[in-house]
Amino acid sequence: GRSPCCDELGLKKGPWTPEEDQKLVNYIQKHGHGSWRALPKLAGLNRCGKSCRLRWTNYLRPDIKRGKFTPEEEQTILNLHAILGNKWSAIANHLPGRTDNEIKNFWNTHLKKKLIQMGFDPMTHRPRTDIFSSLPHLIALANLKELVENNSWEEQAVRLQTEVAKLQYLQYLFQPPTNYPMPNLDMDTLNLLNSLPSAFSTKDNNNNNFNHNLNPVLNTANLDSPNPFDAIHDHLPSLKTLETPTNFINKDNNNNGISLVSNDQDQVVFHHQPCEFTVLSKGENSPTSPWLPSSPSPPPVTTAATSAPLIDGCNTTSATSFWPDHLLLEDSLFNDIP
DNA sequence: AACTCGCGCAACCGCCCGTCG
DNA sequence: ACGACGGGCGGTTGCGCGAGT
Numbered sequence: 001g002r003s004p005c006c007d008e009l010g011l012k013k014g015p016w017t018p019e020e021d022q023k024l025v026n027y028i029q030k031h032g033h034g035s036w037r038a039l040p041k042l043a044g045l046n047r048c049g050k051s052c053r054l055r056w057t058n059y060l061r062p063d064i065k066r067g068k069f070t071p072e073e074e075q076t077i078l079n080l081h082a083i084l085g086n087k088w089s090a091i092a093n094h095l096p097g098r099t100d101n102e103i104k105n106f107w108n109t110h111l112k113k114k115l116i117q118m119g120f121d122p123m124t125h126r127p128r129t130d131i132f133s134s135l136p137h138l139i140a141l142a143n144l145k146e147l148v149e150n151n152s153w154e155e156q157a158v159r160l161q162t163e164v165a166k167l168q169y170l171q172y173l174f175q176p177p178t179n180y181p182m183p184n185l186d187m188d189t190l191n192l193l194n195s196l197p198s199a200f201s202t203k204d205n206n207n208n209n210f211n212h213n214l215n216p217v218l219n220t221a222n223l224d225s226p227n228p229f230d231a232i233h234d235h236l237p238s239l240k241t242l243e244t245p246t247n248f249i250n251k252d253n254n255n256n257g258i259s260l261v262s263n264d265q266d267q268v269v270f271h272h273q274p275c276e277f278t279v280l281s282k283g284e285n286s287p288t289s290p291w292l293p294s295s296p297s298p299p300p301v302t303t304a305a306t307s308a309p310l311i312d313g314c315n316t317t318s319a320t321s322f323w324p325d326h327l328l329l330e331d332s333l334f335n336d337i338p
Numbered sequence: 339a340a341c342t343c344g345c346g347c348a349a350c351c352g353c354c355c356g357t358c359g
Numbered sequence: 360a361c362g363a364c365g366g367g368c369g370g371t372t373g374c375g376c377g378a379g380t
Contacts, residue, residue, distance in 0.1 A: 015348075015374080037365065053366075054349065089368065104369075105347055 012046045016055055020045060024052055025060055058101045065097025069106055077103060078111060082125040 027043035033056065034042075036049035045052060058064075069077070073095055080091045088100035088107075095103065115122040 013350075035365075050351095050366085051349080057367095058348075086369065100368075101348080108370095109346055 010046065011040075011048050011051075013051070016059075020047070021055070021060055024056060028056060028060075054101075058099050061099075063097055064099065069098075073098070074106075074111065077107065078125075081107065081111075085123070 023043050023045055027039065031042070033039055033053070036053045039045075039049055039052050040047045043052070047055075076094060077091060080094055084090050086104075088104045092098055092100040092103050112122040115125070
C-alpha cells in the first residue's frame with residue numbers, strides 16, 4: 001500500500017496546539033478547505049493534509065455539538081447500530097452535530113459495554129447465545145436436589161420462565177427508540193393485518209384498551225407455525241422478506257407497549273401497540289437516508305383480547321429456541337424483580 | 339502526597355474506492 | 360486499461376486525567 005502522507009519528512013504529528021487550530025480555522029473560513037493536500041502549505045501548517053482534514057471534521061468544524069450524548073441520541077445510536085452496524089458515518093448522518101468519530105468512541109466506551117453487561121451481543125443486538133443457551137441447564141443444576149426430591153418439573157419450568165422474564169425485563173429497560181416516525185400504515189396493509197387470525201393479540205388492562213406497559217405481545221397459541229412472522233409471511237406478501245424475525249424489543253415512545261423491530265435489507269417493521277405496525281422503508285435515493293413511514297396514519301388496529309399462558313409454548317427444552325420472538329409476559333412475572 | 343490503574347477521547351493508521359489523466 | 364492521487368472510513372493507539380489506594 002501507499003505510505004502514509006504523514007511519514008513525509010518533517011511533518012508534525014500528535015496533538016494540535018491552539019495556534020495550529022487557529023491557523024486552520026482562519027484559513028478555511030477565508031478560503032474553504034479546497035484540496036486538503038495543498039491546504040497545509042497554504043495555511044502555514046507543518047502538517048499533512050489528512051491530519052488537517054481530521055482535525056477540522058472531528059473537532060474544529062463550527063457545527064459540531066459538544067458535550068454528553070442525550071438519552072435520545074443514545075437510543076438513536078443503538079437503534080441505528082442494530083440496523084446499520086458499524087457504519088459510523090451513516091449513523092452520524094442522523095445525529096446533527098455529532099461526528100462519526102465521536103459516535104464510534106461513544107459506542108466503544110459506553111454502549112458496547114452496556115449491551116454486554118445486559119447480556120446482549122453488541123454486534124447482533126440479540127441475547128448472547130452462550131449465556132442464554134446455558135440458562136436452562138444452569139437452572140436445572142441449581143435446582144437438581146429440589147427437583148429430584150419433589151419431582152417438580154413444573155416448578156423448574158416456572159423458575160425458568162421467571163429467569164427468561166428477567167432477561168426480557170432487562171431488555172425492556174433498554175430504552176425505547178425515540179427518533180423514528182411512527183405509526184403510519186396504508187389501508188391495504190391494515191386490512192391484511194386485520195385478516196391475520198390471532199397472530200397478534202393481547203390481554204388488555206382495562207377490558208377495552210391495549211395500552212398496558214407489559215402486555216403480552218405475541219400470542220402464538222393459535223398458530224400452526226411457531227414463528228409469528230411466518231404468519232405474517234403467509235398473509236402479507238409485501239413482508240415476505242421478514243423471514244428472519246425480530247432482533248430487538250423496545251418499549252415504545254409513550255411506554256405504551258413493546259416494539260418488535262425486525263431488521264431487513266430494505267424494510268424495518270415496528271410492532272408497537274398490539275396489532276399496530278409501522279412499516280418503514282428506505283428512501284429510494286440514498287441507502288443511508290432515514291427510514292420513512294410508507295403511508296399516512298391509519299386508525300389503530302385492535303383485536304379481541306385473549307388470555308394466554310404466561311409464556312406460550314415455553315418449556316425447559318424449547319426455551320432457548322424461541323427467544324425472543326414468541327415470548328408472552330404477564331405483569332405478575334415482574335412483581336418480584338427489584 | 340505519591341503512586342497505580344482504568345477510562346475517555348483525540349489522533350493516527352491503513353485500507354478502500356472513486357476520479358482523473 | 361491502468362496507475363496515481365485524494366478523500367473517506369473503520370479500527371486502533373496512546374496520552375491525559377481522575378478515581379482509588
